[in-house]
Amino acid sequence: MSEARFAHAINRSLDHAMAHDAKVVLLGEDIANAGGSFAVTRGLLDKYGPDRVIDMPIAENAIAGMAVGLAVGGFRPVIEIMFMDFMTLTMDALVNQAAKLHFMFGGQGAVPMVVRTQHGGGLNAGPQHSQCLEAWFAHVPGLKVVVPATLDDAYALLQSAIADPNPVIFVENKALYPMKGVLSDAPPAVPLGEARIARAGRDVTIVSYGAMVHKVMAAAQTLADDGIEAEVIDLRTVQPWDEACVLASLARTHRLVVAHEAVEAFGVGAEIVARMAQIGFDELDGPIMRVGGAFMPVPFGRTLEIDYMPGPAQVIAAVHGTYG
Amino acid sequence: MATIREAERHCGALFAAGEIPGFIHLSDGQEAVSVGVMAALRTDDTIASTHRGHGHALAKGLGLDGFFRELMGKADGACKGRGGSMHVADLSVGMLGANGIVGGGVAIALGSGLAQKLRGGDGLAVSFFGDGALAEGIIHEAFNIAKLKHVPILFVCENNGWSEFSPTSTQVSFTLEKLAAAYGIAWFGIDGSDVERVAQCAADIVARIRIERGPVVLECSTTRIRGHYEGDSQRYRNDPAPPVDPLAIARARLLDHGTAPAAIETIESTVNAIVNAAVDAARLSAEPSLQSALDDVYAQAGAAR
Numbered sequence: 001m002s003e004a005r006f007a008h009a010i011n012r013s014l015d016h017a018m019a020h021d022a023k024v025v026l027l028g029e030d031i032a033n034a035g036g037s038f039a040v041t042r043g044l045l046d047k048y049g050p051d052r053v054i055d056m057p058i059a060e061n062a063i064a065g066m067a068v069g070l071a072v073g074g075f076r077p078v079i080e081i082m083f084m085d086f087m088t089l090t091m092d093a094l095v096n097q098a099a100k101l102h103f104m105f106g107g108q109g110a111v112p113m114v115v116r117t118q119h120g121g122g123l124n125a126g127p128q129h130s131q132c133l134e135a136w137f138a139h140v141p142g143l144k145v146v147v148p149a150t151l152d153d154a155y156a157l158l159q160s161a162i163a164d165p166n167p168v169i170f171v172e173n174k175a176l177y178p179m180k181g182v183l184s185d186a187p188p189a190v191p192l193g194e195a196r197i198a199r200a201g202r203d204v205t206i207v208s209y210g211a212m213v214h215k216v217m218a219a220a221q222t223l224a225d226d227g228i229e230a231e232v233i234d235l236r237t238v239q240p241w242d243e244a245c246v247l248a249s250l251a252r253t254h255r256l257v258v259a260h261e262a263v264e265a266f267g268v269g270a271e272i273v274a275r276m277a278q279i280g281f282d283e284l285d286g287p288i289m290r291v292g293g294a295f296m297p298v299p300f301g302r303t304l305e306i307d308y309m310p311g312p313a314q315v316i317a318a319v320h321g322t323y324g
Numbered sequence: 325m326a327t328i329r330e331a332e333r334h335c336g337a338l339f340a341a342g343e344i345p346g347f348i349h350l351s352d353g354q355e356a357v358s359v360g361v362m363a364a365l366r367t368d369d370t371i372a373s374t375h376r377g378h379g380h381a382l383a384k385g386l387g388l389d390g391f392f393r394e395l396m397g398k399a400d401g402a403c404k405g406r407g408g409s410m411h412v413a414d415l416s417v418g419m420l421g422a423n424g425i426v427g428g429g430v431a432i433a434l435g436s437g438l439a440q441k442l443r444g445g446d447g448l449a450v451s452f453f454g455d456g457a458l459a460e461g462i463i464h465e466a467f468n469i470a471k472l473k474h475v476p477i478l479f480v481c482e483n484n485g486w487s488e489f490s491p492t493s494t495q496v497s498f499t500l501e502k503l504a505a506a507y508g509i510a511w512f513g514i515d516g517s518d519v520e521r522v523a524q525c526a527a528d529i530v531a532r533i534r535i536e537r538g539p540v541v542l543e544c545s546t547t548r549i550r551g552h553y554e555g556d557s558q559r560y561r562n563d564p565a566p567p568v569d570p571l572a573i574a575r576a577r578l579l580d581h582g583t584a585p586a587a588i589e590t591i592e593s594t595v596n597a598i599v600n601a602a603v604d605a606a607r608l609s610a611e612p613s614l615q616s617a618l619d620d621v622y623a624q625a626g627a628a629r
Contacts, residue, residue: 025442057465057468057472061431061462062465065431069370069432069433069436071435072415073439077435092425097432102620102622103617104407105402105406106403107404108415109415112623163625166623
C-alpha cells in the first residue's frame with residue numbers, strides 16, 4: 001500500500017498486464033518516446049520495447065481499426081486516444097467493426113481490445129478537448145464502457161478490461177490524473193459491471209461515476225451536516241451498469257439522484273432514471289432528479305467553465321428536489 | 325473461378341427470387357483477382373475484404389454450404405445468419421470478413437499484418453479494396469503506417485472503374501501508382517482479368533513480403549460485369565467496350581494449351597452440381613432464433629485466443 005497519483009495507478013496496471021501477458025501491446029500517439037501526453041505510459045517503452053509500446057502517427061481511425069486486426073490476430077491491444085473528443089475519428093472502427101465482429105461473424109473470434117481515452121473539463125481545454133462522450137459508446141451493443149473514480153479501481157478495472165474478450169472503452173477523467181490517493185500493492189479484482197457503494201446512507205441514493213463521484217461525496221458530507229444521509233453509488237462500469245445495486249439502494253432510500261459531468265440530455269443518467277422509473281417505481285417517494293452538464297459545448301474561459309461544470313451545489317439542489 | 329462464377333450466378337437468381345434478402349454485390353468479372361491472389365497465400369495468411377467479397381471468401385476457403393446458408397440468413401450459415409453477404413467471414417481460414425463499409429477492412433488488415441509481424445513468422449495480411457475506396461481517408465492513413473512500421477501487407481486494389489454509381493475518374497484525382505510512390509511503397513499494375521498473370525505476380529510479391537516484411541500495392545484492372553448491387557438498373561452506365569470476362573480468357577487459354585473441351589465441360593458440370601447441392605441444402609436449413617443472436621452480442625470469457 002502506498003500513496004500514488006491516479007495516473008500512476010493506470011501506469012502500474014498497464015505494467016502489470018504487460019508483465020503477465022506478452023500479448024498485451026500498447027498503441028497510441030506519443031505513448032512511447034514521450035511517455036503519453038499525460039505521462040500515463042511513461043517508462044513502459046524502456047521496459048517492454050518498441051514492439052509492445054508502439055508510437056503511432058496521428059491517425060485515430062487507423063489506430064482503432066488496427067486494434068481490431070490485432071485483437072482478432074491473438075493480441076490484446078490497449079490503444080490510447082489522447083482526448084475523448086478525438087474518438088469521433090475512431091467511430092467506424094469501434095462502432096461498425098469492433099463492436100459487431102463477434103456478433104456478425106456468428107460468434108467466431110473475439111475482439112479483446114481496450115481503448116483508453118480521457119474525458120472531462122476543468123482544465124480550460126475548450127470545446128474540443130473536454131467532452132464526456134461515454135453515453136455514445138454505451139448506446140452501442142457490443143461495447144463495454146468503464147469510468148473509474150479511485151486509484152485502486154482504476155488499476156483493477158483496467159486489469160478486467162484487458163482480460164475481457166470484448167472491446168472496452170476505458171475512460172479516464174484527465175482532471176483526476178494528479179489526484180493523490182492510496183494504491184494497494186495488489187488492488188482487489190473488480191469485475192466489469194459491478195458498482196461500489198462509496199458511502200452508505202438511508203435517505204437518498206446518488207448514482208454517479210468517474211470524477212463526479214468525488215463531487216458527489218463532497219455534497220454528501222454537506223448534506224450530512226444538514227441531517228440528510230446520502231448513499232453514494234459509484235457505478236464504475238457504465239455499460240453494463242449495475243442495475244441490481246442501484247435498485248437495492250433505491251429500495252432502502254426511496255429517493256434517487258443521478259449525477260454526471262456529461263451533458264444531462266440523452267445521457268447515461270437518462271437510461272438509469274428510465275429503468276428505475278420502470279422497475280423501481282413503487283419504491284419512489286419523490287421525483288427522480290438528474291445532474292449533468294448544461295446542453296452546450298464545454299466552454300473555454302476560466303469562469304465560464306467553472307460556471308458550466310456541475311458540482312456539489314447542483315447535487316445538493318437535486319437532492320432537495322427529490323423531496324418535491 | 326468457375327465455382328465463384330457459378331455461385332454468383334445462383335446468388336443473382338436467388339436474390340431475384342426473394343430467397344436471398346437484403347443487398348448483394350456480385351463479383352462477376354473479378355474472379356481472376358480472388359483466385360490469382362489467393363493461390364499465393366497460405367491458410368495462416370489473412371485477408372480483409374469488401375462489400376463485393378463473395379469471390380474473396382470462397383477463394384480463401386469459406387465452404388459453399390456456409391456461404392449460401394449465410395446469404396439466405398440461416399442458423400447454420402457461416403455467421404449464423406447475422407451478417408449476410410456483406411459480412412461473410414471464416415476466421416479459421418484467415419478470412420476476416422467482407423465489409424459493409426467502403427475501406428472498412430483496410431485498417432483491420434493492417435492490424436492483422438502487424439499481428440503477423442509481431443508473431444514473428446513469415447505470414448502476411450492482404451487488404452482488398454476497390455478503386456472507390458481510394459477516396460477514403462483510411463487508405464492514406466494505412467499506407468503511411470504500413471510503410472513507417474514495416475507491416476507485411478499486400479494492398480490489392482480491384483480497379484473496376486466504378487465508385488458505386490459513379491465513374492472513378494469523377495471521384496479520384498490521382499493514380500494509385502503515384503499515391504503508392506508518394507508513400508514509398510512499391511506498386512505493380514496488371515491486367516486483373518488474366519488469372520495466370522495475377523497468380524504469377526501475386527506469388528512474386530507475396531514471396532517478397534514474406535522476406536522483406538513491408539507493404540506492396542498491387543493494382544488489378546478488372547471489370548464489374550453486374551451493377552453496383554443486384555437490382556441496380558445501371559442507367560448511369562454507358563461502357564464503351566463490352567465487359568472483359570476473365571473466365572472467357574481462361575477458357576481460351578486452356579484450349580490454346582491443348583486442354584480438351586470436354587475437360588472444361590466436366591469442370592463446369594461438376595461446379596454446377598456442387599453449387600446446386602449447397603443451395604438445396606441451404607433452403608432446408610432452419611431460421612436462426614433471436615435468443616441465439618442475443619447470446620452473442622458479447623463474447624464470453626475464454627472466447628479470445
